[in-house]
Amino acid sequence: MPADLSRRNFFSNLGRLAVLVPAGWVVVGAACGSSPAGECGEANSVMPTGAGVIVVSTCSGASGGHTHDFTLTNNDLATPPAAGVDGLTSPYDDDQHTHTVALTQAELQAIQNGATVTKATGTTASHSHTFNFRKA
DSSP, X not given: OOTTOOHHHHHHHHHHXXXXXXXXXXXXXXXXXXXXXXXXXXXXXXXXXXXXXXXXXXXXXXXXXXXXXXXEEHHHHHSOOXXXXXXXXXXXXXXXXXXXXXXXXXXXXXXXXXXXXXXEOOOBTTBOOEEEEOOO
C-alpha cells in the first residue's frame, strides 16, 4: 500500500471495489449458466468426446428455459443395437428432472451416415425438448 494513501482515499477506493465486485459476479454468473440465457447458450449443439458425442437439446421449459444432454456412444452409432437406444437425459440442475429419449436402429444408422435425426423427448414437468441428433 503506498505511504501517501490517506485514510479517506483508502475508504473511497474500498467503496469503489464494493461496487465493482458484485458487478463482476453478475458477469461470471451469467457465463456459468445462472441466468436463462446462460442455460441455453449451448442449445442444439454437438460435442465430440473420445467415446462418442454429447448432443444438447433445444432450449425449452419453465422459468426461462434450459437444456439437457444425451450421449450417443461410438459403438451405438457404428453397430446400432436391434432394439435401438433409449435412456434418460442429463438432469436439470434446479430440480433434477430428466426426460426420456428413444432412437431406433434405423435412426442410429442414419446418424452414423451423416443425417440429422430430430426427436422429441418425453414430457416431464409440463414440457419437453427436441434433440437434433447428428455426428460432430
